[in-house]
Amino acid sequence: MRLEYELEIRDLACSILPQGIGMDIGNGWLDIARDAVIGLVVASHGRVKVEKFGEKWGLLDIRPGVRGLDDDVIHTVYEITGQARSRSADICELCGRPGEIRRAGWHRVRCDDCEAEHVRRRQFETGNHQAIDEAVGYYVRVCLEHGRLFPVANIVMEAWPDDTDRRFFLDEVNDVVGWWRAGMQHRHLDEDLREEFRRLRFR
Numbered sequence: 202m203r204l205e206y207e208l209e210i211r212d213l214a215c216s217i218l219p220q221g222i223g224m225d226i227g228n229g230w231l232d233i234a235r236d237a238v239i240g241l242v243v244a245s246h247g248r249v250k251v252e253k254f255g256e257k258w259g260l261l262d263i264r265p266g267v268r269g270l271d272d273d274v275i276h277t278v279y280e281i282t283g284q285a286r287s288r289s290a291d292i293c294e295l296c297g298r299p300g301e302i303r304r305a306g307w308h309r310v311r312c313d314d315c316e317a318e319h320v321r322r323r324q325f326e327t328g329n330h331q332a333i334d335e336a337v338g339y340y341v342r343v344c345l346e347h348g349r350l351f352p353v354a355n356i357v358m359e360a361w362p363d364d365t366d367r368r369f370f371l372d373e374v375n376d377v378v379g380w381w382r383a384g385m386q387h388r389h390l391d392e393d394l395r396e397e398f399r400r401l402r403f404r
Contacts, residue, residue: 207379333370
């Protein structure tokens with residue numbers, strides 16, 4: 202997910218989505234995730250804690266921690282996460298167009314166009330780990346140097362043979378930046394930079 206989308210959701214979530222919980226979803230589920238987070242904050246008065254925010258069996262999987270909540274609040278919380286999961290079954294996770302569950306290999310919801318790129322995208326990710334990791338390190342250092350966040354596409358200018366590869370590359374850099382921000386280790390970045398990076402915002 203693009204970093205600006207992730208931070209939008211985190212800002213809406215207030216304290217219910219801890220910084221250490223990664224958001225392992227694509228851009229296409231932004232509206233579903235936004236609606237679910239707002240619903241959870243309102244229903245629980247900010248007392249629920251999200252323990253997972255990602256995908257399972259191809260669908261959006263938001264796991265709430267409900268310890269200490271009243272039964273009626275717990276029921277509403279699970280209704281919200283269940284509705285989000287159901288909505289995700291018909292929306293392409295990558296682009297947000299109408300899609301369907303695909304069960305070849307690992308399960309995923311894709312439109313026809315994104316599904317047609319599936320094998321190429323996986324091969325690109327596998328074959329370009331080093332370039333992706335280096336771009337993540339460069340992006341984080343530039344943001345820290347300037348004391349603000351930038352869209353990844355404005356900073357990472359790596360040339361690729363065509364627009365499709367460039368799109369795959371930017372998607373991967375955004376994803377890895379988000380995971381490092383949540384707590385994943387990265388060979389090009391010191392752990393002590395993470396808290397400072399978490400404080401940065403887009404202007």
